[in-house]
Amino acid sequence: EVVLTQSPGTLSLSPGESVTLSCRASESISRSYLAWYQQKPGQAPSLLIYAASSRATGIPDRFSGSGSGTDFTLTISRLEPEDFALYYCQQSNRSPLTFGGGTKVEI
Amino acid sequence: QVTLKESGPALVKPTQTLTLTCSLSGFSFSTTGMRVSWIRQPPRKALEWLARIDWDDDKFYNPFLKTRLTISKDTSKNQVVLTMTNMDPADTATYYCARLVTDNYYFDYWGQGTLVTVSS
Numbered sequence: 001e002v003v004l005t006q007s008p009g010t011l012s013l014s015p016g017e018s019v020t021l022s023c024r025a026s027e028s029i030s031r032s033y034l035a036w037y038q039q040k041p042g043q044a045p046s047l048l049i050y051a052a053s054s055r056a057t058g059i060p061d062r063f064s065g066s067g068s069g070t071d072f073t074l075t076i077s078r079l080e081p082e083d084f085a086l087y088y089c090q091q092s093n094r095s096p097l098t099f100g101g102g103t104k105v106e107i
Numbered sequence: 108q109v110t111l112k113e114s115g116p117a118l119v120k121p122t123q124t125l126t127l128t129c130s131l132s133g134f135s136f137s138t139t140g141m142r143v144s145w146i147r148q149p150p151r152k153a154l155e156w157l158a159r160i161d162w163d164d165d166k167f168y169n170p171f172l173k174t175r176l177t178i179s180k181d182t183s184k185n186q187v188v189l190t191m192t193n194m195d196p197a198d199t200a201t202y203y204c205a206r207l208v209t210d211n212y213y214f215d216y217w218g219q220g221t222l223v224t225v226s227s
Contacts, residue, residue: 035213044217044218047215096170099154
């Protein structure tokens with residue numbers, strides 16, 4: 001299976017700062033099949049980015065995704081209080097579909 | 108408005124079989140291209156994909172759990188059902204169902220999740 005390694009595990013930041021989260025795949029995957037989700041405590045994950053760089057409906061432009069091959073990133077510019085959450089990447093290039101271990105962005 | 112809602116027992120005993128139901132609304136699962144997956148998340152751990160069923164009854168399973176899982180659909184009720192046999196305390200998790208978008212295979216809608224605890 002494709003292993004997705006997210007780093008770092010936890011980031012401690014302040015509102016207004018910018019952050020880049022990393023998602024590294026154990027093998028090359030198509031950009032078309034890389035997505036990012038946000039999860040807040042007690043809630044289901046919600047879609048942020050699909051196809052590596054396309055924002056989901058209603059997602060503000062301070063969220064951006066990039067990358068190719070084995071290295072993908074999610075950048076959050078100017079952190080808002082509601083952005084402090086867990087973030088997961090997910091690949092569907094090769095079955096089984098897999099998720100990364102997550103990065104927690106905390107205050 | 109698209110919604111998914113999981114239902115099932117909150118507590119099961121070790122070795123028992125778990126049956127979870129995902130009720131879909133706002134879309135018909137019989138529509139071409141519809142795909143629904145089950146995903147679970149143990150407390151304070153990452154997400155794990157379990158299984159997927161498509162509108163045409165194609166089924167796919169996580170190979171590590173394949174022998175224990177069965178996914179099915181009831182088109183008349185617009186529901187997807189997951190059974191997992193031989194439950195173990197390590198299966199304690201929140202179980203989610205989610206709709207998978209065909210073009211790029213990402214999850215656009217998720218249920219709220221249901222917490223299943225495995226304990227005697």
